[in-house]
Amino acid sequence: MKKRILIASIMTSLLLLVAILIAMSWGSYTISFPNILQTLIGNGNKLQSMTIWDIRLPRIFVALVVALCLSTSGCVLQGVTRNELAEPGIIGINAGAGLAVVLLINYGGTNYYSQIGDLSLFLMPFVAIIGALLSAMIIYRLSYKRGISPTRLILVGIGVNAGINAIITLYQLNMSKGDYNQVLTWISGSLWGSSWKFFYVIAPLAIIFLGLVFWKAKTLDVLDLGDEIATGLGVKVEKERRILMFYGVALAAIATAVAGNITFLGLLGPHIAKKIVGPVHRRQIPLAAMISCIIILIADTFSRNIFSPIEIPAGITIAIVGVPYFVYLMMRE
Template sequence: MDKDSQARYISIMSIGIVLILLIVGIGLTYGELRLSWIEMMSTLLHRSSDASHYIVIFQFRLPRIVLGLVIGATLGIAGTVVQSLTRNPLADPGILGINAGAGMFIVLFMFLIRDQIDMTGNIAIMMMPLFGIVGGLLAALLIFLLAKDQHGLNPQRLILVGIAITTGFSAVTLYASLKMNPQDFEKASAWLSGNFNSANWLFVLSMLPWIVVLLPWLLCQTRLLDVMRLGDHTLLSLGIPLRQKRSQLMFISVGLVAAGVAVSGSIGFVGLIAPHMATRLVGLAHRRALPLSGVIGALLVLIADFIGRTLFSPAQLPVGIVLSIIGAPYFVWLLSRRRQA
């Protein structure tokens, strides 16, 4: 039976990776400047003689696609961890307010700090994930404190507290945005909607330290995450330092989400949809669900970005809006299913 499930996991992962490669190829060839697959491959292999092809692929399309891959994978994996820690299948970094907390601190950084100390563009971009993590951790701390009752973390209360935290942080973010000068306000508004329009290799570089350090550690905690689905009393009886381990896992998840929010803005529902699809396909075991959530998350973001970039051309719809259009009905459907259950 385990061999069958392992074969199923390998086949599903292979299909997911092939779909990602297909979307990447389509994304590199399709746009205002259409390229054939041969032209695209020759440019990637540095065998093309057309300088415009290099500019379109290496300066515009490829950084955007790589950023979408990384952010989608991290959001999918972080969403799986958050759902396991809270034991709530409706939990998502965006719904719980982590995105809003990270976004608020980044907007405050843009409004209060960046211009005051005259940071250059590159330094500001590298500093933004730090402020995003602080805001995300603050949101997570408030949520955990307010959602607790005498029996521990209340999954139903968690959603309500997350909505309240999101509303409060979003109000502060909006107020700070309105106080900006028109040029910064336009940038902040575009960033808050969640888009890759300004994606470049520096954005990818600013995320790399967080991905390289945090993601492998999280992927090595699959057994602990399996155990975390049990009740608090059971975990304490097994001798697991519950608060310490939960704090560590939440810190890593918030770090991944905040690093993504810092460079792309708030992108919601990936951390909700990807874990559900992964567990339906390969079960609850995190050694399979966690990597598959990353693959599905990357695929969702790439598809949403491609739709927003091409369907409304020459205008571009932010990827965050496309995912909200998809994710909101999915969230309502999940709520109705839980009510029927």
């Protein structure tokens, strides 16, 4: 097992490095790998430096934080509910965060990232967490009946997700055409407009909640064994479930605050990692994070280049892969 974990870690690390280099290289202005290295050490020309340091690197770093948050959130939600299909985008948590952020942006008088004030930018993650928590509370309340049934949770979550997205759509009908198109792109899950400011706002919160989840990794392992065994081992099941649920919801909200509703990223990474290293969360969470980082970088790079100058939201590209896998899991269950 240790050899398998080591090989998997090395392979995913190399693939992640390749994905980062491709994301820095490929675009409307292509930069060769040697020129990327020269630019990173300060020897690139003005255009190369601006392209990498001001445009592509901020987008890459925001994408990495988003992937870390969503994959860890998926691991937590699947462990807490003992449901392989639990994912923040599928069960409506991302939608709740998205609705809250759309309301905040519109209240500030603009729907364009470049015009968002510093105060609104600072408030976005916190407002997203409030929206996600309200959505999670509704889902938890509606699906709770002498415990959480995995099937009931998914069905209630899908219903709440559809309801919140309907509210967002109705809200968009009152916007101007430009604002409508921009918010639609963001809700679909896009890294368009990412900047260093976005990274600086979400990175500290992400580090805090990722640390808290990793600290509770053994509790997640115990909860996976079932409520009766966990109680017998001295775990306060409902208390720990609510705490971990809060961490998972907060991580999903942080990601949604800057990237919109990217669905299935919290499903693909954890599942692939679990197949490779097993259900132990101290091993699963880091590997799932790296796999999700690779997926989002590849998806975002293709999304902004394949139909250039038109940019497809990365969330749509990820969904193209995620939907068939979700259907496969549904059929297997």
